[in-house]
Amino acid sequence: MKVYKIPEATVMRLSIYSRYLHQLIDEGVDTVSSGEIAAGVGVGSAQVRKDLAYFGEFGTRGVGYKVEELYGYLIKILGLDQQWNVIIVGAGKLGSALALYQGFKDRGFSVCAILDNDPGRIGQKLGETTIEPLEQMDQRIKEHNIKVGIVTVPAQVAQEVTDRLITAGVTAILNFSPKVLRVPHEVTLRNVDLSVNLEVLSFNLALNS
Amino acid sequence: MKVYKIPEATVMRLSIYSRYLHQLIDEGVDTVSSGEIAAGVGVGSAQVRKDLAYFGEFGTRGVGYKVEELYGYLIKILGLDQQWNVIIVGAGKLGSALALYQGFKDRGFSVCAILDNDPGRIGQKLGETTIEPLEQMDQRIKEHNIKVGIVTVPAQVAQEVTDRLITAGVTAILNFSPKVLRVPHEVTLRNVDLSVNLEVLSFNLALNS
DNA sequence: TAGATTGTTAATCGATTAACAATC
């Protein structure tokens, strides 16, 4: 797949398209147009075609796209045709909820290690997985060839934990801590800052009042 | 505050700046330049000045910004100088974790109602708040003048729940369900789609392998 | 005054959208 520069928004939309196509498969639909996908997920049809065009030609002019086929391509493009092992650092409320989140499993993500440094938490089970001390990080990452780390620790230790994850071999990080993290450019970082999200809402509420 | 069109990215950065300023206050710093803020949060200094310029002139040429003063302005702009009452619909793992999330309280958000339709969950306590049936929605929203709704229900019922929230008076929605929601234009919607986030990581991993 | 840093304008960059030739 020879690709130059894909806008991040495009990747996010591909993920959403793929879910919509999954729904169409369930409904037994077998052909769909860019306009229908667009209407289904609330974007323009040119946007849909443009997003797909980054990766190839998947449709038939005058006809549209075969739903199952396009779905298969998207899953491949998104890397969801393989299993990704995940480590969660921080077994607080949020980390524990994420460890048990069914949506991750559904899409091929397998949480195979959960770490915390609270002696009261270590040894407890979350589903199949036992909470272990941070010292186990290196071993678990190597053992399970983990590439994805989820950071749900307090802000003060988030950078340190991130550095350790990267040193141990993780190259993709989902950060839930309210901390601006620095990572080398070859590591992909995404921030899911819950407070920032609520504050955008708050901004809009304040604006309209 | 007379404002035309603020990029959403600007609002998110303002939230991040405000946290950085809070940290500077703790450190006893009392003056800061746009370059220092920029370095602190990993953006360009022109970006910082431009973001602030949407809302006014907060600095002194040749000197910089007074930390506490600028922090105060940002809190005001973000609407964090007032308390926002929040309702959570869906008391599963994620909803429960959010109900207890300290970060929300710290920024002035008060979760004052949690609803679920699972009889096994109703009546249980999450912190101070008791899980109630969905029938209580209208009453709680009116009683507490709730403007913010957090949706953590399964995709199948997300749109229905959202419609009910809006009818009852909620005008800002944080959606954690993997569902494209339709809301009237006067309602602010933010999607925090955990799977989409992981899939962007997966895409990048697949790209680099 | 000299040095520093803001606020703002203009240039650049990149993403979205409209339009249409290609083609089923």
Place this chain on the structure above:
DNA sequence: TAGATTGTTAATCGATTAACAATC
């Protein structure tokens, strides 16, 4: 062939960045 819809180009839009006059 006529109608439909793709893939792609070019136009538009909007956000970021560079540059600099204003000014402390």
